[in-house]
Amino acid sequence: MKTTTLRLHPVPSLSALFTGAVGRILKYGGLPFVSGSGGGRRPVIATSASAVAAVAGAAAPFTTSTPSWLKAWQMPPRPKLPEDELEEVYLKGSGPGGQKINKTNSAVQLRHIPTNIVIKCQETRSRTQNRKLAREILAAKVDLFLNGDKSRLAIVGNVKKKKADSKAKKARRKYKKLEEERAKGGVGQQQLVEGAEGAEGGEVEGEDEGEELEGYEEEEVQEGKEAEKGEKAEKRGGNNADGGRH
Amino acid sequence: MPRIKPQLFWQGRKKLGLNAAKLLPVCRTLESTANELRWIKQHVAETPSIIPFGARVWKLCDRRGKGLPLAYVLGNQPFGDLEIKCQPGVLIPRTETESYTIHLSNILRHSLSSSKSESDPDQHQPLNIIDLCTGTGCIPLLLYSQLSRSLPLQSLNIVGVDISQKAINLSRQNLHHNLHAHRFPRPSSPRDKSHPQRLLHFHKADIFSPTSLDPILSTPSSSSTSSSSSSSSSSSTGTGEWDLLTSNPPYISPSGFALSTSRSVRNWEPKLALVPPVERVDLHQKHFYDHWYYPDNEILLQTVEYQEEDVFYARLLEIARTYRPKRVLMEVGDMEQAKRVVGMVLGDGKLRGLYFGNGEVTRGGNERGAGAGAVQIWRDDLVGFEGYEEIMEVGVGVDGQKQIIVVKGHPEGHGRSVYLRRVGVVDDV
């Protein structure tokens, strides 16, 4: 069984984008921000102001339980925000601009009006590209803010966590199997274990995904270290987009 | 220019390394140093070479650190969705130019897609666009790219003109560069009659020289052997009309060049692209407009001569008078220059009639009705800030009659361009 719906390209430059400020430290690193649109499907984002206020104001906003895993093809679509909820924050360039200056000022700052989440993107030299990137990053942040555990990022995160767990489990199992084989030499035991795992659903993707994910996870480890620095992780060296609520 | 604080220097060096220490004096802030260092590294990583990575990064940082603009160091500059090749001797395209060019392509897309049904034979009528003082060719190339995508059935005839052979060579190179990177479809060859026909050409010409410019201007559709509608000149459509004339001409005064340009512009970019030569001013000295006034009938300027940095506008407006393009967009240096250019338009009876009509004064300005013509000033960063609009009242002419000008773009943005739309032409955005 090889399903490769979930594609996580490690994009080193993008991994430097930011660490999230909403909820827990987020790993935006490997998300395929650059590759294409989210397939045209609409996100599961509460957009009315009251819904936003309700979520923002609630004491325990994310009480609904999310399945701890989802199959890759059940991943929520990459979120997209409607243009009329977005506002570009005017970044006044220094100096007269035009022919008199040749600064490389490509930064774009974008605000999601209902939630007041603001992000700045100066990842690329192209303002056009930064405007696109800013929209994708902001959509992910808003999704996480509004949908918490149910957001795409959280779910992607969960799947990976699950995968890591299952990897550890596999290692343990392998060890156990060796032990058992040494002791009894039976095969049935192994099948039983596999079945149990299937029911639990630890394995969501085909094996060929493993490599890509591993690269991704390595990045995650680095980011984890950064995150230990707490607040400082918000602004990293060479980092280009800082996020946060204003 | 204030010196970099030693503290910042050491901080940068410690955080980002020796390469960054080279960049910091020109980049000024840690943030932009980090950005440029990353872009340099990305560039080196993407261009194969036998020289080791570190050595190449070091060399580029060194050049950049000496003040060479980043676009010359890396050899290109993003412009919309295009990559424009840059080389010393030709001006680097600016983000401000990119912004209004995108806005212009949106205007053209909307006005064409709303006014035309699929069966409309007008689609065979090419959209004629000419860019004077084209430099790298960035404006016509981006318009070509955007329009061929957003109006896939529309025939296009886009022309770029520059006095500099170096610029013309580079603009042609840019055409091929983006073609090979599959950023837009291949232009048709002139004899190719398949539809839509898309033409994109660059010509070397001095815009002040009628003998070299008139042949280019007088044949908007170089392939318009289709004499079907050429004689029956219906007012708004028809072969032989320019739908859009754009220009980002040299607009800095000699003193402005010495005092208010950044060092990297002054030292590395071509003066020919920035400062109108004095000879042009002498050559073109003539009575252009009468008087113009500002609110309260305050007379701002009564001379009949324009300032020397405005000489290209005088010439561009002379061209507009003769060839009556449906839309004109001229980049300017600041709000003051924008106002002067507006004054040149409104102070000239013929131009005023063409682009403003005899529009009676209506407060709230916008309600001049479809097809009323428009004289507008656009500020920086129109894209993303389309909603902003201010009304400016300008009194013009001997009688000091008030006219309404719409100023678009974020209120904090510098005045960046003057947009003219001919009476009878309708824009949707």
Ligand SMILES: C[S@@+](CC[C@H](N)C(=O)[O-])C[C@H]1O[C@@H](n2cnc3c(N)ncnc32)[C@H](O)[C@@H]1O
């Ligand atoms: C400010 S640059 C603009 C280049 C390009 N359009 C852009 O936006 O990046 C002005 C250009 O005008 C050209 N130029 C200067 N004098 C000219 C003239 N008399 N006729 C035609 N082009 C001229 C220069 O060579 C230069 O490329």
